[in-house]
Amino acid sequence: MQKILIIGATSAIAEAAARQWAARGAALFLVARNAAKLDAIAADLIVRGAAKAGTRVMDATDTAAHAAMLDAAVAALGGIDVALIAHGTLPDQQACAASVELTLHEIDTNGLSVVALATRLANLMEAQGSGSLAVISSVAGDRGRQSNYVYGAAKGMVTRFLQGLRNRLAKKGVQVLTVKPGFVDTPMTAAFRKGALWAKPEQVARGIIAAIDRKKDEVYLPGFWRLIMLIIRHIPERIFKKLSL
């Protein structure tokens, strides 16, 4: 029975992953801000076959609350085999451009809070000598673009931070997985018209679980984003800066 901690458990991708883990009989500990939604999800996961579904209300940007949350998770589960960090927001780039406070807040939510949680989880798993730390970054972190560079900068920091953690923990039996979803049809992206590039949360969740099971380091979801981002990363800056991306 896998013991799984999910932070940002009410996000669509995290909930889809939790359902797939529940069907396997995993024990889960769910962390998010919205207590009512957490309770509804926990009850659902029990019906779907989860051995356990503990919950804890926490705002991920409240870094002072992280240590107690992890203690509670370890106490509830008896250790952590898999941690999925899935919380995040999609900032309004134009509003960020007009507000330093908003920009820093979004960097905090999507970047710094993740770094803080990953630091603690890495130490915990290093001490355990085992574990999988999976973090949802984004294709947006691969290159800065005018349409969402605040989000991209935060996710880029997460991606780079995880690279370092992976390098550090490779010899310690701990997997560090960077998940880079492309466009996913979730409430976070409800305002966008969906085209052929869009994936369902269930599909992305399947990819995350498969990547954890196979001890991968980094995964683009769906996989074709690896090729798209390879091209995007290699466009020379003097051309890239003139594109409307």
Place this chain on the structure above:
Amino acid sequence: MTAAPLSAWGNLGWPPAAEVRRCGERGAPLPAVAGTLLPYGNGRSYGDSCLNPGGTLLAMRGLDRFIAFDAGSGVLACEAGVLLADILAVFVPRGWFLPVTPGTRYVTVGGAIANDVHGKNHHAAGGFGAQVRSFELLRSDGSRRRCSPTDNADWFAATVGGLGLTGVITQAELQLRRIGGNAIAVHNRRFTGLDEFFAANAEAEHAHEYAVAWIDCLAKTPRGVLMGGNHVDAELPAPRGERNVPLTPPFSCINGLSLRAFNAAYYGKPWPTAQTVHYQPYFYPLDAIGHWNRIYGPRGFYQYQSVVPPAAAREATGEMLAAIAASGQGSFLAVLKNFGARPSPGLLSFPMPGTTLALDFPNHGAATLALFERLDAIVRAAGGRLYPAKDARMPAAMFRAGYPRLAEFTSYVDPKFSSGFWRRVMENN
């Protein structure tokens, strides 16, 4: 950028809703909007009963969580946006099945209640609403009622089959039934002529929990295949993955020639008298082809589903099939079934004792609508009615004639709720 509009299954080009609001928490209040509201489940209603052109649609699929399951009694509590497909995926492997299921598993629980859907076991079990233990109804005044056949029974009766007009169903309790495996023992029997159908069907209803007939409505003498089924204690591998119609072709693939060829080939294909199959191809043959509605092209299609009382069933069904054959328009999804005597709980429930005929027609504009008028006259003379979940064109008078408890129902309609269908049959006359 805006989200793609929510559509109905018939693709008849209804105007979009002005706004879509997503429901994600069952405890949350309804959104405050200026115009009217209508819950939208998975969009499998064929016409405008699931649409609210110019108003607000409440997208209910976000409420897709199970709440509790009692493995002793088989009672499942779940949110209203859960698909029947989700229930089957989780509970069939544990030995439980839906007590009543329509011909697609891609409908929500809330939609199944709001349309009081029926299945191939209506003669034995009644409709979906008869198997619902309770649900919560949230009204625009903020009130929440637990409705069951005994608690708030009047609201229960108004909301089962109530087309989403009495408020939002947020959660429901369903009674699942035990099965000993995922397989169905099917008994197939060809018939020629309606007399043979009715005789064979009477036998099938006696021998089988499920019974439904496909008919070739283009043949001079109606002919078809009657498919009886029972659950059996056997496990079969799930069928291969679903196929998909990826886009709408620029014209309808369904025309007189393709229909005649399909129907002749389908009737003529080998029909083993007895076979054991996985439950999916028996109950949901069309679910294996994603977006099959697209084959009708950009103009879309109509479904015409009627029920006529037993006394008139033989004659009226014959007249309808003759009218369809004479029109040269027709359908490869023609389904004939008898409803049983178990009363439907809803004031506007479609099922009633008698014979139901369901046919799909490509939209050929005036010619198709003219055929429907001829069929309406037959159904009305027989004392029958049409199914709002399938309807995109019935005149107000036809609706009123078919639903004698309509006046009683209207007092339960939420003042903030409306639909394209509702305005069409209540206001435009």
